[in-house]
Amino acid sequence: xxxxxxxxxxxxxxxxxxxxxxxxxxxxxxxxxxxxxxxxxxxxxxxxxxxxxxxxxxxxxxxxxxxxxxxxxxxxxxxxxxxxxxxxxxxxxxxxxxxxxxxxxxxxxxxxxxxxxxxxxxxxxxxxxxxxxxxxxxxxxxxxxxxxxxxxxxxxxxxxxxxxxxxxxxxxxxxxxxxxxxxxxxxxxxxxxxxxxxxxxxxxxxxxxxxxxxxxxxxxxxx
Numbered sequence: 001x002x003x004x005x006x007x008x009x010x011x012x013x014x015x016x017x018x019x020x021x022x023x024x025x026x027x028x029x030x031x032x033x034x035x036x037x038x039x040x041x042x043x044x045x046x047x048x049x050x051x052x053x054x055x056x057x058x059x060x061x062x063x064x065x066x067x068x069x070x071x072x073x074x075x076x077x078x079x080x081x082x083x084x085x086x087x088x089x090x091x092x093x094x095x096x097x098x099x100x101x102x103x104x105x106x107x108x109x110x111x112x113x114x115x116x117x118x119x120x121x122x123x124x125x126x127x128x129x130x131x132x133x134x135x136x137x138x139x140x141x142x143x144x145x146x147x148x149x150x151x152x153x154x155x156x157x158x159x160x161x162x163x164x165x166x167x168x169x170x171x172x173x174x175x176x177x178x179x180x181x182x183x184x185x186x187x188x189x190x191x192x193x194x195x196x197x198x199x200x201x202x203x204x205x206x207x208x209x210x211x212x213x214x215x216x217x218x219x220x221x222x223x
Contacts, residue, residue, distance in 0.1 A: 001161055003178040003199070004171045006188035007213065012171040015188070016054060016137045019169070021045040053128040054137040057144075059120035061112040067123050068108040071095045074131040098126040102156060118149030125156060135167035136160070142177055154180055175214060178202075187213075 004012045017023045018030045021037045030037045032048055040048065061070045075091045099105045102122040112120055121141055128136050138157065142150035154177055160166050170181055178185055178199060185202050187195035187210055195205045203214065 001168045001170065001181050002184050002186060003182035004169065004186045004188065005173065005175070005178050005213070007173060010188040011191040012188055013139050016139055016169065016171060019137060020049055020052060020054060050131065051133055052135045052137065053131050053133040055121065055124045055128050055139065055141060057140045059112070059124040061120055061123060061127070063112055066108065067099070067104070067110050067112065067115070068095050070112070070123060071098055071127045071130055074127060078131070094130065098129055101129070102126045103152070116145070116149070118145035118153060121145070121153060122156065129160070129164070133166065135169065138168060138170040140171055140173070142172065142174060157181060
């Protein structure tokens with residue numbers, strides 16, 4: 001699992017949007033399966049976005065749909081795309097499985113407006129899984145949620161990697177979350193990569209801004 005670290009405004013979330021082709025880089029290239037995203041056709045980008053899904057900070061749930069309908073949306077979309085029989089019983093069974101996985105099986109009939117920020121993100125993760133992606137991009141998954149929900153979401157991301165084998169890229173400014181999740185870390189400073197390597201090597205990185213970031217996080221934790 002790769003965690004993208006850095007202070008606010010250095011380009012962490014922008015990096016995820018480049019991976020999915022929502023933005024084009026001013027210089028350099030972003031490659032998926034060895035192919036430059038900026039050179040892909042719209043049809044090819046759609047295929048990339050089917051294989052690589054993103055969980056936004058807001059959750060990006062459809063306000064007019066129930067939780068269950070939100071999670072079912074990718075399943076119904078795929079049935080239409082593949083001209084497969086529309087098996088509603090099977091779709092509902094899968095929705096139930098996914099909501100159980102994120103420990104929210106009791107909110108299936110609620111509206112997104114009835115949920116906390118953390119619960120919305122957990123539902124968004126369930127919806128992302130419904131698309132059966134090869135990779136999931138997480139944009140600040142534990143920002144603006146209570147400490148207990150932050151731990152729940154972090155544990156869920158770890159569980160997905162262990163049980164589902166899904167590649168994950170997590171954007172965060174939370175050093176504690178990075179240490180818990182990351183195999184490797186990308187540390188961004190003003191849009192450039194200041195460090196890329198194992199998370200355990202980050203403390204020995206030569207960049208002063210990285211040391212400042214780590215120390216500030218430790219001070220915040222002590223408070």
